[in-house]
Amino acid sequence: MPLTPILTAHWDDEDSHTLTGYRRHGGYDMVAVTLNSNPDDVINLVKESGLRGRGGAGFPTGMKWSFVPQNDGKPHYLVVNADESEPGACKDIPLMMANPHALIEGCILASYAIRANHAFIYIRGEVPHVIRRVAAAAREAYSAGLLGKNIQGSGFDLDLVVHAGAGAYICGEETALLDSLEGRRGQPRLKPPFPAVAGLYASPTVINNVETIANIPTIVRNGADWFKQFGTEKSPGFKLFAVSGHVERPGIYEAPLGTTMRELLDYAGGVRKGHELKFWIPGGSSVPMLMPEHLDTPLTYEDMGALGTMLGTGTPMVFDETTSVVRAISRWIHFYKHESCGKCTPCREGTFWLDQILERFENGTAAETDIEKVDEICKQIAGRSFCALGDAASTPYAPALRYFREEFLAGTHTPANQLFDPVASTVFTGAMA
């Protein structure tokens, strides 16, 4: 399928991140009209478009919005999850850097639809440049009367807060994000009540991913039918595919859902010269790995699900034959152990244990029984933890073992760095010689 630069269409403009640059291409044009229409029409439009959440789970956005109770006398909130922290995921941060106004326009339209007068953009704390850029864009929008009181004379008020997180992966989990936003320690909340009923400050709240919200202006501008012409029936629309790893031109490729990994690899110039594909991951470290034989499967929510993996954030990572699977899995497990919030037992203790054993595989000091033990520990975490972090931590091992059992066996006697030179898989590999 061809690339479909829509969100990314003008990212190479010098001033793509400014109000002027955004307006030059029709940005904010639909705000005044929309704010004078019926908010339910916006919800119905988004429902009609079939837009699914781009944060990883793929939940239908319009349906999520329609869960918010109306005329309940409580304030409503829109919260944008910009805590992009998944290893391998890098799409929201470039979007916010290149075109923050698409996000802000999306906030205005979405807030109007769900009758929220306050919106929050929760950005991970490690990216101050992004925080500064989005905050600057918000200031521009305020000055232009696109935020604040009586937007464009519509009588609709919206205050937008750009909030910096403090650097915890768990705060990408929506209820932990809410706790963090309220000033508490970020740990997931017990559901029910669901955020749509009692979210931020115990009020109805919609939490959407950056890319999801940035999609809204395009749908409002062009209509649901236009949107549905991209992608598949169950996965309509286009996607920012952030291809990373051992490819010639890593980067963001905007293409319809249903594009295959083989096509994306072509766009990215293929696996780096002189190397061949070992395995790949469709979206973030939390989803199971795939092999070269899966390159022709369409990248959709449903087709990835059928393969036993997930589209996730739609940010494929490509690994060539220089990669030690053991080391890759060990790094990810270490990440999840470090980021486990500690609330529930399986994730807190399970990742602690897994990390120690994976380190042994990496050092070549594991026992053969450790191979099955790790598998059992993962099964003891999966589906039993409080939130999806535990599931994520328990996901990578089983497929890695299925495809690369011999590497784990080697981990019982030989350190991974003797089998796979760590330098060989780096970008700077030739430079070291």
Added chain:
Amino acid sequence: MTVTTPGAGTPATQPLDGINVSVDGIEVNVPKGTLVIRVAEQLGVAVPRFCDHPLLDPVAACRMCLVEIEGQPKPQPACAITVTEGMKVRTQLTSEIADQAQKGVMEFLLINHPLDCPICDKGGECPLQNQAMANGRGETRFDGVKRTFPKPINVSAQILLDRERCVSCARCTRFAEQIAGDPFIDLLERGAKQQVGIGDDTPFDSYFSGNTIQICPVGALTSAKYRFRSRPFDLVSTPTICEHCASGCSLRTDVRRSTVLRRQAWDNPDVNEEWNCDKGRFAFGYQADGRIEHPLVRDESGELVAASWPEAIAIAAEGLKAAGSRSAVFTGGRLTVEDAYSYAKFARVVLGTDNIDFRSRTATAEEADFLAAHVAGRFDGPSYADLEAAPVVLLVDFEPEDESPIVFLRLRKASRHGVRVASIAPFASSGLTKLKGSLISAGPGQQPALIASLTDNVAASDSAQTATLLREQGSVILVGERAAQTPGTLAAVADLARTTGAKLAWIPRRAGERGALDAGALPGLLPGGRPLDNDQARVQVAGEWGIEIDQLPPVGLSLTEVVSTVHADNSALASAADPTKVERSITALLIAGVEAGDLEDPASFLMAVDSVPFVVSLEQRHSDVTQRADVVLPVAAAAEKAGAFTNWEGRTQTFGQVLRDALTMSDSRVLAMIATVAGSQFGRGDIAEIRSEFRRIGPWSGNHTHMSDVGSVDTIELSSGEALVSTWRPLLDRGVLQEGDPYLAATARPVEARLSRATADAVGATEFVVVSTDNGSIELPVTITQMPDGVIWLPTNSEGSSLRVELGIGQGSVVRLSGGAA
């Protein structure tokens, strides 16, 4: 609840709005909103759990209680899932998935848990240990490095935390936040490093901190008092009732080798639920050390010397018999119902006097009137359950967190469910804030007028809502013993209750006061709240006591009146030309458990005790009174005898003898010995006999007395630099029953004086204030508080602030203020 087995047909009765669920194939109908784990409990299925606690909000953190629910792809935490119609639950008993999930969680919980059970306080009564034995694997698969922490750390002087034992169930932190309202502990850090901790300068100084030790499902929290003292399986436990305040907590007292080592809150859903306060939990050291071990009598030189029981009893009997109706009995507020009854009967039957008073504190005739009319022998007042259902609970001169902590906890539970609390007090205390209560601000002396404005429904706007709510069905007024110190308050409260129809309860500080009142340890009151001057009452009591009606004495004197009578005797003697011709009105005192420093005028009382010719003291520990007594007879402490306490609700709860081989005798038994030697018909003084006798007399069913008019109250004009004193006793202070417990004392709140900004500025009190009277002066740090001007709040009996003894003052007294330097 209706239980049926499949195929057994339709159950005969079904609650209308019940939910039908099945657990392990057993069908059951339960109320809407029931948690799956509670349904399992009702069916006798024990789903293992750590974070679940029925009195705390669910958190679903430990994941131990995972069960299979049909239609759900993943196992679900039974502690957090409410039942839905037709739900089919399968626990570890019938589901491989649930069983495997639980075993996995158990294995995880143990990987970082130290194997120090042999030295852990919890070993032997540990939910983790027990459930690991039941659900865990025999040998560990974990061969890595356990996470460790430096150990232990003090989260308060009393509470120690061994972090590596913690399983992060968050019971303690949820208790602190949800139940006590003292969120001084919280979870910190993340992942396996997650730990319970405190802020840098904010230790866990909650009055309820000890409960966290008890609900900790592992040995992470221990007390400085009990740590390493015993193993649970070496303890002999007895259900008891707390002897400290009038809340009436059920406790479990644990003994090892004839020493009380530990007390824990015991389940009593009607009273303390599963909680108690730190005083009730930790303050029992007074029973062990510093006790009077044998009888003492005065020898020829006037020294107290050891004597045998027969000798001491003989001297006591002779002296008391000689004094007869010219004696008086002061019982203190800490006696069991049975002992108080024995004193009440002893005074009337053996001594032939009605001079008996249980109130060892400021006590007025108005209060005696109020108690006779509205409290004694009446059991129609509010209960704990009523607090939860009340539209409003009005507190008058009553600080529940300090004076009756379990009332505070129940009010807090009520306020979390929307019950409104209002308090007539000089300032919004931390307790009132935690109850989300509204303050009806009153300096000393202003209470009667404020209460009257509620009665007349003309209250100022901020309390108008309280006045309105009080008129709704089920509202409650709780009045503290401090109300007696402001003339007119109790009369106004009685009026308010009558006018609004609100239920009224009087909540004294001490555990024995309500029981002593019902037992008849007050002038003019016979057991069961019977008026002494009522013929029918006299017939009933005299009949049970085996005496003639006219042998019952006329209405006698209160403690205050006895003391002034003694001083009048002294004056008459001093001024008489021929002292031998002057007859004293009071020639003997029988005193039990009275701490002079608690009385309105300690010096005057002790002078009176000095001048009365014959004094018998029944005591546990040496005191100002024992030093002045002619005969001192040691008596049993709470743990050494069986008995009962009547709490503020009028609920009488019995307890057994904890130290079963104690050689000490109860007050009742000692009184019976004196009576026998004195040749009186009294009884053996054993508990069964007293209980059945008291039960036969029963509560009074005739008319209660009415309060007499109080008359108008003088207002006090303050001069410059003067202030009115408002005071009560914080829960933890210098009380005698807290002696010997340094860790507990270290968690007491700081001793401070509270003043309004204007009052402090007027006398130049910036950081410290000097409070003086003609008796002396004290200097305390100042906490500026929003409260009426010209009022100073001081703790009654704390370190450096012993108002009665050092300044000779109490509630409503006038003091001089000046700026302090320290």
